[in-house]
Amino acid sequence: MKIREAKIINQGLEDEMEVWGYRPCLWKMILVGVGVVCSGGFLLLLLYWLPEWSVKSTCTQTSLRDAHTLLLRTTDEFRQWFRARVHVMLAPGKKPFDSLDLQSRDQLPNGGREQSVGSVHEEDNIYHFTHHSTKYYWNDVIQNFEFYRGLEDVEVNCTSIHSDHSPGLSKILQDYRRLFFGENEIAVRVPSLFKLLIKEVLNPFYIFQIFSVILWSVEDYYYYATAIVFMSVISIATSLYTIKKQYVMLHDMVAAHSVIRVSVCRRNTDIEEAMSTDLVPGDVIVIPANGMIMPCDAVLIHGNCIVNESMLTGESVPVTKTSLPSSGEEADRSYNMEEHKRHTLFCGTHVIQTRFYSDELVKAVVVRTGFCTEKGQLVRSILYPKPTDFKLYRDAYLFLLCLVGVAGIGFVYSIILSIMNKVPAKTIITESLDIITITVPPALPAAMTAGIVYAQRRLKRVGIFCISPQRINMGGQLNLVCFDKTGTLTEDGLDLWGIHRAEDGIFFPPESSAAKESLVTSAFVACMASCHSLTRIDGNLSGDPLDLKMFSATGWILEEPTEEETALHNPIMPTVVRPPKQNIPEANQNNPATKNMSCEIGIVRQFPFSSALQRMSVVVRRLGKKHMDSYLKGAPEVVASLCKQHTVPQSFTDTLETYTRQGFRVIALAHRQLESKLSWHKVQSLSRDLIETNMEFLGLIIMQNKIKPETAGVLCELRQANIRTLMVTGDNMLTAISVARDCGMVRAHQKVIIADAVPPKDIHPATITWHYTENPAPAVKDRQTVEINLEEEIYGKHQSQQEESYHFAVSGKAFAVIMEHFPQLLHKLVLRATVFARMAPDQKTQLVEVLQSIDYFVGMCGDGANDCGALKKAHSGISLSELEASVASPFTSSTSNISCVPNLIREGRAALITSFCVFKFMALYSIIQYLSVTLLYSILSNLGDFQFLFIDVAIILIIVFTMSLNPAWKELVPCRPPSSLISGPLLCSVMTQILNCVVFQVLAFLLVRQQSWYETWTPQSDACNVSNFSYILNVTTPQDPKNIKNFENTTLFYVSSFQYLAVAVVFSKGKPFRQPSYKNWPFMLACISLYTFLLLILLYPVPAIDRFLEIVCVPSDWRITVVIIIIVNAAVSFLLEVANDHWGSFFLSWLFCRRNKPPRARYLQLALELQDEPDWPPRSFTVTYGSDSQAHISATL
Secondary structure, X not given: OOOOOOEEEOOOOOOOEEEEEEEXXXXXXXXXXXXXXXXXXXXHHXXXXXXXXXXXXXXXXXXXXXXXXXXXXXXXXXXXXEEEEOEEEEEOOOOOOEOOOOOOOOEOOOOOOOOOHHHOOOOEEEEEEEEOOEEEEEEOOOOEEEOOOEHHHHOOEHXXXXXXXXXXXOHXXXXXXXXXXXXXXXXXXXXXXXXXXXXXXXXXXXXXXXXXXXXXXXXXXXHHHHHHHHHHHHHHHHHHHHHHHHHHHHHHHHHOOOOOEEEEEOOOOOEEEEEHHHOOOOOEEEOOOXXXXXXXXXXXXXXXXXXXXHXXXXXXXXXXXXXXXXXXXXXXXXXXXXXXXHHEEOOOOEEEEEEOOOOOOOEEEEEEOHHHOHHHHHHHHHHOOOOOOOHHHHHHHHHHHHHHHHHHHHHHHHHHHHHHOOOOHHHHHHHHHHHHHHHOOOOHHHHHHHHHHHHHHHHHHOOEEEOOOOHHHHHOOOOEEEEOOEOOOEOOOOEEEEEEEEEOOEEOOOEOOOOOHHHOOOHHHHHHHHOOOOEEEOOEEEOOHHHHHHHHHHOOEEEOOOHHHHHHOOOOOOEEEEOOHHHOOHHHHHOOXXXXXXXXXXXXXXXXXXXXXXXXXXXXXXXXXXXOEEEEEEOHHHHHHOEOHHHOOOOHHHHHHHHHHOOEEEEEEEEEEOOOOOOHHHHHHOOHHHHOOOEEEEEEEEEEOOEOOOHHHHHHHHHHOOOEEEEEOOOOHHHHHHHHHHOOOOOOOOEEEEEEEEOOEOOEOOEEEEEEOOOOOOOOOOOOOOOOOOOOOOOOOOOOOOOOOEEEEEEHHHHHHHHHHOHHXXXXXXXXEEEEEOOOHHHHHHHXXXXXXXXXXXXXEEOOOOOHHHHHHOOEEEEEOOOOOOOOOOEEEOOOOOOHHHHHHHHHHHHHHHHHHHHHHHHHHHHHHHHHHHHHHOOOOOOOHHHHHHHHHHHHHHHHHHHHHOOEOOXXXXXXXXXXXXXXXXHHHHHHHHHHHHHHHHHHHHHHHHOOOOOOOOOOOOOOOXXXXXXXXXXXXXXXXXXXXXXXXXXXXXXXXXXXXHHHHHHOOOOOOEOOHHXXXXXXXXXHHHHHHHHHHHHOOOHHHHHHOOOOOOOHHHHHHHHHHHHHHHHHHHHHHHHHHHHHHHHHHHHOOOOOOOOOOHHHHHHHHHHOOOOOOOOOOEEEEOOOOOOEEOOOO
């Protein structure tokens, strides 16, 4: 049968999937049913664990259109499989935005003829399926399934939202759309405990536990089986409690304020109360004056709102949202939620206040509902997280497979041995299967997570909260950290250093204060006082810290109208800013006609700050004036480009460079007098492009952005630990370079090369011009070496190297051009780029992806506002936020400086090393017990029930949970821990310890059989000359059918018990990533107690303990011999581990001839290639031209 090609759904998105269609096949289902019965239900479990097998074994492939069941596979590196059932829904239309008039399938802007859904005689079958809380619908045109986001699917432009969607929906059309979009709720269903229990118990690990318990019960190991059941019950109960708690916490977080009453506008101008769950895309809701928690994503079409978006971004500063532009160039663009986020109210955010005029209501059109909202997407990412792509976990499964392979050898060995000794078939089966249960340790999963749980607790103590514990181990691998600048490396607030006014194209001398009486009536101060998005909340000024600092520097007062005042005035009572009375010039105060008139300014309209545009503006009216004014502030380069050229001083570029080189943050101001015929209503509909043009340049505000006191020390610590640091900021290039120098990211003697890229225009290709910010000193050599430690992956290797003396600096515009037109240079550039300026939020995410593509383990540290995408994309993203847990990033630090970064890396390294230690110990525990049992099988014996119990509970469990308690080492070291279990030194360590244990167990086993007193043990045996009383006891002891009591068993029990402790001590490493083991007092106490107890019962036997552990009495000289074997074994074990730590890597490199092999990491390979490239870095003032084939560097300009 021809295999049908898979269709792709969600193409180009993060959750892109391949999909195949299947329909049930009767004969296959009968065969599977027979197989389930024959396998005792095991086949059913296998099909439950493997959805691909389940679907293919019971169905035949068909087209998607005819499918009953779908098989889905993600296209990412994890290739996860899912199955979904196709459902059929009856609806009077094919798509949510179709007309209800079935004679005409034209798409309506917002609603159709008034007819009830039930009155339509013909209904269509709509095929759909649900996956991860998203519904996908069949589309006959594209012959594939698709999902509906909301109003954006119709690709409406801003103008049509105002003209076609502002009236709202009829009740009929709302009901129709709800068939497709469902109820507007982010439903986090908390599963019942029974469902969670079944799901947990069907985990392959617990199924293996159940199999083991049944097997041990058959072998009469009741006590051991009971202990394992008890541990499993505790483990399951803990897991259920944690999962249930997380579900309840998420449900409560989502459910809070998610179902509220809202005012909805109907097409007949009525406003009716409705439940928020009834909302669909296209509905128009009224935002109340006292605010609300948004139940959906909606775009403002009337009025302004002050919104707290901390739930989404972690940024607690309220932001101003303005109505969507209804005219101009911007209004002609299609509505895009990311592009128009300054006009969009997001689900879950808190509208604090609204700005309304006269009797007009603040209205918003619903854009998305339910799980399609921004909040819904975040909740989905928490409910259905992607698997953690970390080599440790992949290698752990490989290692387990190796153990299963070893178990297979033992399985075959025990069967052959038993057959040769004519053992009954039942015993052969049980003992052979027993080998498998011994080799795969039952406590492994719990042991592996212990270190992470302890690390999570330690992080919480230092104010770092984690919502993704598996990423803690990833934090230990970081070798590059990106930092945002403002609020992260530098103080959040800015101090006004001075102002530099300009008039008629000439700069005045710089002034230190803007609050002078002589400047009160100047346009410069008016711009400072009015061009902001500040508001009063509970009587206090609130808004962006930069706006607050700038406004307070003027000394002016901001007054906002109350609801009563707004109602009294027609048509507008705007926000007013005015100087304090004492600052008003005397001429104004003495003249009654002009008193207060020309100084008070009413803010008529705001165009909020946009990261993409790098500017904000306001339209104002001075009280008493007939015309309105426009004020603009923003990035100096942007503001200057919007001004009349003759108003911009000729020395503008030089003056700006002077300030930015010193690390000042510079903001430019501009002004424009608008035409007197412009009315308030006309201004409300104008686009910002028409306002923000032909401006007059007013001058510069120079703000001092102080570096946080902790910044330089933390960056120095990271640099000494061979962790590369980058700055990714939205600020000016030269300011960013200056801050990078001041905080030590770029050293004093190092050059900075600015890569200035320009896109192609007309016949001219794309170009990169390379500028050196400072002329290199003559003493600096032309040829530079690369500062990347090529030996950093080798433990203990600190190779001295000449530091590289150049860094690249790239702007956001240049980064976009280089990504598109110079992809072959991109990796070379990011290898040595340290400053990324004027970067948009999505470019920060792209940068993280590029760095990850050359095998960097990337950390990202930011304030959470514009960095959400990058924080999530990075291997470890840490948000500096006062919130205890923010969905903006995996880690949230309550400490407002970057000292949390080395803390996270240190704890990550400690957790990673702990995971390696625990895994190695558990592997050795399995192998040691496997060796003991295999040797005893050769004499048809085994370990006793209580011996197993003592080893697994008293030794292994106590050791494994205390050896994970070592805290992190107090400083970061240059070498990084290995990221893989399948690495040379780790494998060498495990293999040498296994060989050591094999040698000493076999030695003890053979030696005991060579002793003069040795005989096959019987209850009458008298090897240690016991008293008559003991002899009588021995005589009355019944015959042991399992042959547990014998000299070999006793000897191997003692030797193996000490081997567990020896490898635990040897593997529990301290420096350089963890505190020494002697500082871990619970572990030390456990080891000392167990050593003392074992030595005591070995040298001074206690009959009661001997009977309990089924140990037989041996002569005292053999006891001394066993002690010597144990001491020598421990010493050899210790020496082997020390030798492996110091010379293991070199020995393996020599053994496998890997000394001169290139490094695996792509960034290291690239660094080696660049060492031999004579034209890199490009010389100053050279230009690189882009072409279809390859970029080439021209001669010096």
